[in-house]
Amino acid sequence: MWNDTLITRRLGIRYPIIQAPMAGGIATPKLIAAVSNAGGLGSLGAGYMSAQSIRETIREIRQLTKAPFAVNLFIPQTNDHAVDMTAIDSMKQYLRSLQEIPQEVRDEILNLSLKETKFDFSEQLSVIIEEQVPVFSFTFGILPAQDIDDLKQHNIPIMGTATTVAEATELERAGVDTVIVQGAEAGGHRGSFLEFDDSSLVGLMALVPQVADQVKIPVVASGGIMDGRGIAAALALGASAVQMGTAFIPSQESGAHTQYKKAVVTSLGQKNVLTTAFSGKPARIIQNTFVASMRQYAGSIPPYPVQNTLTTPLRSWAAKHSRSDFMSLWAGQGSPLSRENEAAEFMAALIKETSQILESLG
Ligand SMILES: Cc1cc2nc3c(=O)[nH]c(=O)nc-3n(C[C@H](O)[C@H](O)[C@H](O)COP(=O)(O)O)c2cc1C
Incomplete structure (x- = not known):
């Protein structure tokens, strides 16, 4: 079955569909729980949150779901x-x-x-460990070796974001369990951390198979994936899961402003x-x-x-x-393909579409 992948097995989820962390209140506990309850992996974008507020939100998510979910942080920038x-x-x-x-x-x-108001990264990370979060993901850099060791000692799976093959191999070398490959189509901030120029804007179609060939850890494809066609394509390219952000902005459960949701679906x-x-x-x-x-x-x-x-x-x-x-x-380049949705129904639609497409392709 297409939904049985390295990622679903390792994370204990039913479908290889991750709702992207979206810092700034878009990924609400309700959205995260709806996705996780539907068999995917909801993610909290906690980059702009204080340690205390991260702890409270994790507890709120746990009131709404028993299924695994992820919490995501930003690696602090050095040129501040x-x-x-x-x-x-x-x-x-x-x-x-x-x-x-x-x-x-x-x-x-x-x-x-x-x-x-900059939040202390080590305080944020301590909450992730103390609360024994099911999955940890990060962007904008590489997690220091000591933090990787700490998370591993607590059996918390680690996912890092890469925008090039070089970044993906750096993350693998650093010891992360999974690499999230962010294509140039992706909505929101670029996760680039080695350098940023035109060469770090690689389309997902070109990037996923190259990374899959170069690393041994599982690959998550992210950027421009809006429906079952995108999910099927990403799996065919060598990804073990997809991470979708823009598609969940117009969800009823999302915390995006009504005008923002409208702008995305009419883009x-x-x-x-x-x-x-x-x-x-x-x-x-x-x-x-x-x-x-x-x-x-x-x-x-x-x-x-x-x-x-x-x-x-x-x-x-x-x-x-x-x-x-x-x-x-x-918003990502796929935003015109977005639909107003209720997250559980949307997840069901994504699963059905992916099954049908893969069946029709034989
Ligand atoms: C509104 C918004 C906020 C985002 N915030 C985060 C974040 O906090 N952390 C992160 O790792 N990625 C973040 N991303 C990037 C996503 O992880 C992912 O790369 C992107 O959504 C994939 O492209 P798509 O939007 O076309 O699906 C964000 C994306 C969007 C659209």
């Missing part, structure tokens, strides 16, 4: 202090000049403290671009007024996480006033 004050001032000035936003948001931008014909406009880190997004206007700053946008902090007042205002023209509409 390399900040160009001129670029910051010029960005503040630009953001404050936006006609659409009210005076109080302009004032908030002016008075922003760039001492961002046919809209531009989907890579931008650093919102966070300072390259991310795939549906282009809106704000992203288009930021093209003039290409190359001089402050790096992550500074830009993320600078745009926070703008994004909060956009969410509060349902202004999708200023929201961060993270």
Whole structure:
């Protein structure tokens, strides 16, 4: 059976379908539990959460499901202090000049403290271990050897994200159990950590078989997979599971803003671009007024996480006033294939479609 793979056996799940971690409140406990209860693996995107809030959310998920789920963290960035004050001032000035936003948001931008609220990674990871989370995944780097040892001692399976063959082999060398291969189509931030340029934007069709040939650990395919056709294709390319993000944004259980859900399901014909406009880190997004206007700053946008902090007042205002023209509409290139859904029904549809396609292919 197609659903019996290295990953389903190792993680104790019925179907090789992982709902991607989506930091920022999209992957709610309800969404995670619905996916896990349907036989997949729901994932909590905990990168922006405090240790305490991660612990509470894990407990909330456990109230809703007995099935395995994953928790995902961001590997801390090392270049945080390399900040160009001129670029910051010029960005503040630009953001404050936006006609659409009210005076109080302009004032908030002016008075922003760039001492961002950064959560202590070791505290976050301690919660993962103390709570004996069923699966741990990470992105934006390599987990230090000591942390890998700690997780292994506690029998917590580790999944790391790679965007190139070189990153996948580094992760395998570091000792992770599974590599999540993120194709160039993927929605949200690029997980690239060795370098980022055009050569790190490899399509999933080319990347999955190359990684599968080069590593011995199981491969999860991620990026642009929206339905049973994508799942069947990924398995044919050598993946042992898929990780799908954009497809779950319009789920009823997702915490995405209603306007964001709407923008994703109606994105046919809209531009989907890579931008650093919102966070300072390259991310795939549906282009809106704000992203288009930021093209003039290409190359001089402050790096992550500074830009993320600078745009926070703008994004909060956009969410509060349902202004999708200023929201961060993270989405992959497959977003026009998305459908409004209720997660359990969607999972059932994905399973049925994959079975039918693989049957029809003989
Ligand atoms: C809104 C959004 C938020 C995301 N947040 C995270 C995250 O917190 N951690 C992570 O490892 N990946 C994150 N990703 C990337 C996903 O893991 C995955 O690579 C991507 O969703 C796959 O492409 P798709 O969106 O076309 O399915 C995010 C993706 C989206 C769309």
